[in-house]
Amino acid sequence: MTAEIISVGTELLLGNILNTNAQYLSRELAALGITVQRESTIGDNHGRLAEFVNEAKARCDLLVFTGGLGPTADDLTKETVAACFGDTLELDEAEWAGIQEYFARSGRETTPNNRKQAMVPVHGKKIVNHHGTAPGAWFEQDGRCAVLMPGVPSEMKAMWTESIRPMLLERQNCTLHSITLRVLGGESNLEYKVRDLLENANPTAAIYCKTGECEIRITARAATDEDGEKMCRAYAKKFYDLLGDAVYDEDVAGLEETLVRTLKEKGLTIATAESCTGGLIAERITSVSGSSEVFGYGFVTYWEQAKAKLVGVEPEVIARYNVVSAPVAAQMALGAAEAAGADIAVSVTGLAGPTGGDELRPVGTVYVGAARGGTAYVKKLFVSRPDRAWVRGRAAQTALELALRLAQGKLPDGTKPLAAARQHDAAALDALDKAFLNK
Amino acid sequence: MTAEIISVGTELLLGNILNTNAQYLSRELAALGITVQRESTIGDNHGRLAEFVNEAKARCDLLVFTGGLGPTADDLTKETVAACFGDTLELDEAEWAGIQEYFARSGRETTPNNRKQAMVPVHGKKIVNHHGTAPGAWFEQDGRCAVLMPGVPSEMKAMWTESIRPMLLERQNCTLHSITLRVLGGESNLEYKVRDLLENANPTAAIYCKTGECEIRITARAATDEDGEKMCRAYAKKFYDLLGDAVYDEDVAGLEETLVRTLKEKGLTIATAESCTGGLIAERITSVSGSSEVFGYGFVTYWEQAKAKLVGVEPEVIARYNVVSAPVAAQMALGAAEAAGADIAVSVTGLAGPTGGDELRPVGTVYVGAARGGTAYVKKLFVSRPDRAWVRGRAAQTALELALRLAQGKLPDGTKPLAAARQHDAAALDALDKAFLNK
Numbered sequence: 001m002t003a004e005i006i007s008v009g010t011e012l013l014l015g016n017i018l019n020t021n022a023q024y025l026s027r028e029l030a031a032l033g034i035t036v037q038r039e040s041t042i043g044d045n046h047g048r049l050a051e052f053v054n055e056a057k058a059r060c061d062l063l064v065f066t067g068g069l070g071p072t073a074d075d076l077t078k079e080t081v082a083a084c085f086g087d088t089l090e091l092d093e094a095e096w097a098g099i100q101e102y103f104a105r106s107g108r109e110t111t112p113n114n115r116k117q118a119m120v121p122v123h124g125k126k127i128v129n130h131h132g133t134a135p136g137a138w139f140e141q142d143g144r145c146a147v148l149m150p151g152v153p154s155e156m157k158a159m160w161t162e163s164i165r166p167m168l169l170e171r172q173n174c175t176l177h178s179i180t181l182r183v184l185g186g187e188s189n190l191e192y193k194v195r196d197l198l199e200n201a202n203p204t205a206a207i208y209c210k211t212g213e214c215e216i217r218i219t220a221r222a223a224t225d226e227d228g229e230k231m232c233r234a235y236a237k238k239f240y241d242l243l244g245d246a247v248y249d250e251d252v253a254g255l256e257e258t259l260v261r262t263l264k265e266k267g268l269t270i271a272t273a274e275s276c277t278g279g280l281i282a283e284r285i286t287s288v289s290g291s292s293e294v295f296g297y298g299f300v301t302y303w304e305q306a307k308a309k310l311v312g313v314e315p316e317v318i319a320r321y322n323v324v325s326a327p328v329a330a331q332m333a334l335g336a337a338e339a340a341g342a343d344i345a346v347s348v349t350g351l352a353g354p355t356g357g358d359e360l361r362p363v364g365t366v367y368v369g370a371a372r373g374g375t376a377y378v379k380k381l382f383v384s385r386p387d388r389a390w391v392r393g394r395a396a397q398t399a400l401e402l403a404l405r406l407a408q409g410k411l412p413d414g415t416k417p418l419a420a421a422r423q424h425d426a427a428a429l430d431a432l433d434k435a436f437l438n439k
Numbered sequence: 440m441t442a443e444i445i446s447v448g449t450e451l452l453l454g455n456i457l458n459t460n461a462q463y464l465s466r467e468l469a470a471l472g473i474t475v476q477r478e479s480t481i482g483d484n485h486g487r488l489a490e491f492v493n494e495a496k497a498r499c500d501l502l503v504f505t506g507g508l509g510p511t512a513d514d515l516t517k518e519t520v521a522a523c524f525g526d527t528l529e530l531d532e533a534e535w536a537g538i539q540e541y542f543a544r545s546g547r548e549t550t551p552n553n554r555k556q557a558m559v560p561v562h563g564k565k566i567v568n569h570h571g572t573a574p575g576a577w578f579e580q581d582g583r584c585a586v587l588m589p590g591v592p593s594e595m596k597a598m599w600t601e602s603i604r605p606m607l608l609e610r611q612n613c614t615l616h617s618i619t620l621r622v623l624g625g626e627s628n629l630e631y632k633v634r635d636l637l638e639n640a641n642p643t644a645a646i647y648c649k650t651g652e653c654e655i656r657i658t659a660r661a662a663t664d665e666d667g668e669k670m671c672r673a674y675a676k677k678f679y680d681l682l683g684d685a686v687y688d689e690d691v692a693g694l695e696e697t698l699v700r701t702l703k704e705k706g707l708t709i710a711t712a713e714s715c716t717g718g719l720i721a722e723r724i725t726s727v728s729g730s731s732e733v734f735g736y737g738f739v740t741y742w743e744q745a746k747a748k749l750v751g752v753e754p755e756v757i758a759r760y761n762v763v764s765a766p767v768a769a770q771m772a773l774g775a776a777e778a779a780g781a782d783i784a785v786s787v788t789g790l791a792g793p794t795g796g797d798e799l800r801p802v803g804t805v806y807v808g809a810a811r812g813g814t815a816y817v818k819k820l821f822v823s824r825p826d827r828a829w830v831r832g833r834a835a836q837t838a839l840e841l842a843l844r845l846a847q848g849k850l851p852d853g854t855k856p857l858a859a860a861r862q863h864d865a866a867a868l869d870a871l872d873k874a875f876l877n878k
Contacts, residue, residue, distance in 0.1 A: 296741050
């Protein structure tokens with residue numbers, strides 16, 4: 001089965017809105033085993049839209065439209081596509097009553113224009129919109145189909161999930177099951193490792209990367225959900241075999257979600273002490289609903305005085321080793337755990353740029369610390385892309401990763417330890433500092 | 440002049456990448472007075488691409504391509520478009536030497552495939568790529584033009600700005616000048632106010648909205664940059680007349696940039712005390728390069744104990760008024776300013792959801808405080824969309840807005856004051872609390 005995705009709206013052609021619908025639908029159609037051959041954005045112009053629909057209808061089996069279902073004169077997707085598919089529209093009394101009720105609730109009156117939204121296909125089907133006033137539509141002629149959804153992303157996604165995807169699955173007489181693996185690590189290396197597994201008809205596997213981690217989505221089409229799950233599980237095993245514990249979780253929004261859940265499971269709490277990340281780590285942890293069970297205190301210690309006052313970093317240690325150094329990261333983590341009475345603490349001190357730095361510590365040099373049970377573990381990071389947001393993002397990601405490993409009771413890879421009892425001992429600090437210099 | 444934007448790449452049709460190039464080019468072409476009639480995404484397939492190019496060439500004056508200029512067999516935009524425009528390609532010795540040198544520098548050897556990238560139009564023009572190995576191309580036939588740029592957004596944008604836009608301006612015999620106004624306020628209300636000003640041929644004006652603020656971009660085409668600047672300035676005045684000091688700055692990345700610059704100019708410092716925003720405000724302030732001049736201390740006081748310990752909120756005040764209350768926001772701001780020795784401090788306490796809350800304080804209820812010169816100013820916010828990230832974003836935006844007003848020496852709108860000297864006085868706290876309840 002082949003498809004095209006068509007976004008309708010002059011505001012898209014003017015660049016006023018970023019088109020995220022097309023990517024969402026591309027992924028969803030790929031998962032259904034439907035090949036997307038073309039994506040197009042067309043303005044709110046009857047003639048150009050009709051010309052396009054007639055061309056596209058000749059090229060593929062399914063046309064997936066978003067946008068142009070509103071009440072204004074500009075919104076003409078439904079009328080135009082109906083005509084191209086030899087269908088007409090009629091007023092749906094139930095839809096019209098619903099729209100009037102919606103307006104009454106918000107103390108407004110409907111205008112004649114609003115009746116447009118209640119018009120539905122005579123031969124095709126209306127698609128109920130549970131999240132807005134504009135119903136969708138389904139047209140069919142000579143084995144070619146067109147589905148029309150609203151342009152507002154939340155309404156479109158809901159209609160897709162609740163109505164359109166089930167309809168397409170029923171037509172294909174199958175169900176869909178997905179597992180999303182979350183994997184730590186950079187893009188190109190990871191993609192290279194798993195490239196052979198990404199070429200598969202069923203289950204399909206696709207990789208999406210962001211700062212310091214990737215998402216691998218495995219989707220199986222099968223007769224029953226049970227079969228689909230088995231197929232996904234078997235295919236996921238191939239990734240686990242290749243990637244080991246770089247796969248840190250399944251079906252979560254990000255590392256912070258896994259960290260918060262793990263801390264809850266183990267009955268642990270966490271605190272943060274941040275310099276160059278400036279609050280980003282705390283922000284990510286608290287973005288998880290229910291994080292207040294495990295997180296109580298965050299310190300943004302941007303100035304040296306703040307590092308001393310809030311988390312007990314010794315000014316002499318800063319003077320001796322530099323504020324961007326392993327000894328400072330270690331003292332920050334140990335001090336934050338103590339000040340917050342937390343089981344685990346993470347710390348970051350580094351140069352996010354874009355200016356500053358020197359030969360020994362160029363922009364992108366970051367020390368990340370994590371403390372648990374009276375020991376700090378420090379890692380040095382060098383982020384070669386001199387982009388402030390990127391450096392901060394990578395530093396925060398590394399801190400969350402160290403925290404997760406400590407919460408799981410593992411020793412974090414690539415770190416050097418410093419016992420709390422030796423954190424004021426010059427020899428121990430010297431050794432820690434030296435372990436990272438020129439590396 | 441009419442144009443179409445064409446993105447080439449099967450990875451786009453699979454949804455592996457979000458297409459941000461199309462939006463960027465839409466805005467840029469609109470600013471040049473070029474009407475974009477259609478945007479399309481096509482896979483790496485020679486037959487389908489050639490068919491498309493021939494159709495599109497008949498429809499409009501300018502075809503703007505991104506993607507498909509790489510070295511692999513899949514990358515066939517250049518060959519295909521050349522054929523459709525009656526042109527051929529030849530090896531460019533300078534490009535080929537550059538590519539070989541690039542490979543040698545990174546210790547690799549070129550393969551025969553890499554020669555593909557050094558092929559340039561015989562009749563058309565090559566476009567030098569200063570940020571990557573793939574040169575762009577320009578084809579022309581019967582008054583119709585095609586421009587080919589790389590798909591990597593940073594390379595595409597650089598080539599557009601450095602080469603393509605100047606070429607198009609030269610053809611139109613004009614220059615381009617832009618001013619971007621940053622405006623506080625919600626989307627629909629603001630768009631409605633300025634709607635008449637958005638319909639103008641030259642200068643053009645376009646509005647782009649995000650959480651709690653909008654960007655209005657005014658662009659003039661003129662014979663000289665001086666004329667363009669005058670035209671923009673005169674048109675900007677119309678927006679200032681309509682919007683007053685809701686326009687908080689010009690040509691900045693966001694509110695945090697204006698805040699940091701204003702604090703620097705006035706020689707002031709700022710601190711933060713955050714509960715439901717969890718570090719987001721500190722993160723936004725420190726995202727500005729050079730913010731360490733004005734920001735030293737941030738407190739993420741997620742737990743009640745943290746509010747008491749770090750910024751001196753009285754446990755009895757929490758017990759009496761609730762942790763989400765105006766008295767707590769006031770004490771947090773005053774306490775943070777004192778603990779940090781900062782001139783200004785902002786605070787947030789609220790319910791970000793999605794769960795929790797009660798009738799008196801539903802999810803989305805947030806108190807934002809700001810302190811300066813021994814007085815706290817508190818504002819209540821109710822964010823009706825029960826989305827955690829959205830509530831946090833709106834709360835942070837409001838806090839930055841209050842901080843900017845205080846830094847400018849203005850009293851922030853819609854706030855109630857509490858003098859530091861009366862912050863432990865039951866009558867004053869009672870009055871502050873009552874001022875917001877049931878509102």
